[in-house]
Amino acid sequence: MKKTIAMLLVLCLLCAGAALAEVEAVSQTPQPGEGASNILVAYFSCTGNTRPLAEYVAESTGADLYEIIPAEPYTDEDLDYGDDNSRTSIEMNDPDARPAIAEPESEEGALTDLGQYDIIFLGYPIWWGEAPRIISTFLESYDFSGKTVVPFCTSGGSGIGSSAENLHALTGEETTWLEGARFAAGTSREEMAEWVNGLGLGIAVE
Numbered sequence: 001m002k003k004t005i006a007m008l009l010v011l012c013l014l015c016a017g018a019a020l021a022e023v024e025a026v027s028q029t030p031q032p033g034e035g036a037s038n039i040l041v042a043y044f045s046c047t048g049n050t051r052p053l054a055e056y057v058a059e060s061t062g063a064d065l066y067e068i069i070p071a072e073p074y075t076d077e078d079l080d081y082g083d084d085n086s087r088t089s090i091e092m093n094d095p096d097a098r099p100a101i102a103e104p105e106s107e108e109g110a111l112t113d114l115g116q117y118d119i120i121f122l123g124y125p126i127w128w129g130e131a132p133r134i135i136s137t138f139l140e141s142y143d144f145s146g147k148t149v150v151p152f153c154t155s156g157g158s159g160i161g162s163s164a165e166n167l168h169a170l171t172g173e174e175t176t177w178l179e180g181a182r183f184a185a186g187t188s189r190e191e192m193a194e195w196v197n198g199l200g201l202g203i204a205v206e
Contacts, residue, residue, distance in 0.1 A: 040114070041057050042068060043121075043124065044123070044134055045123070046079070051067075056188075056193070057121050057192055060189065060196065066111045069102040072099070091133045092133065098133060098134075100137065111142075114144070121152065122135070125155060126153050129163070130161075131153070144174075148175075148176045148201070150177075151167065160181065164177060178199060
């Protein structure tokens with residue numbers, strides 16, 4: 001009887017140990033947004049139109065999300081397209097302009113290792129038919145060799161135009177750029193998911 005009880009206790013301990021090991025293994029598995037994803041969604045959203053679209057892509061693919069924030073925020077006066085002396089007018093008329101990107105306030109907001117990503121979705125608004133110069137700053141700050149970049153933009157009416165082609169030139173021929181797409185403000189999550197599914201990247205989202 002004592003031997004039977006002892007054997008049962010041993011079996012219980014073994015089962016408990018196995019269950020604990022399984023729990024620990026699951027808890028140590030990186031989750032999306034914690035280094036598990038090989039997809040990054042990087043975006044710049046000055047007036048808030050690009051942000052929700054970038055979030056839709058990140059949520060539907062399990063990608064990490066990184067916001068490109070200017071060190072000097074843009075004011076309404078800076079965005080005055082009718083003023084040739086406004087900040088954005090001056091920047092967009094200067095192909096060499098490189099607005100600084102803000103330092104992250106915490107490690108969570110930092111982009112410390114681009115090497116873990118194979119696919120980068122890059123979102124931005126269209127300014128003067130081009131991507132804002134801060135996107136050039138971002139692209140020149142990292143090595144995109146061997147990466148696949150998927151550009152998308154928001155605008156009131158202008159298409160993506162040559163903006164993606166001009167950005168591609170900043171990353172070199174070792175970076176694969178897919179054809180970009182333009183979306184209107186207010187594009188739904190479902191529309192973004194349909195677009196992602198049609199890219200041929202092997203990413204199935206709903």
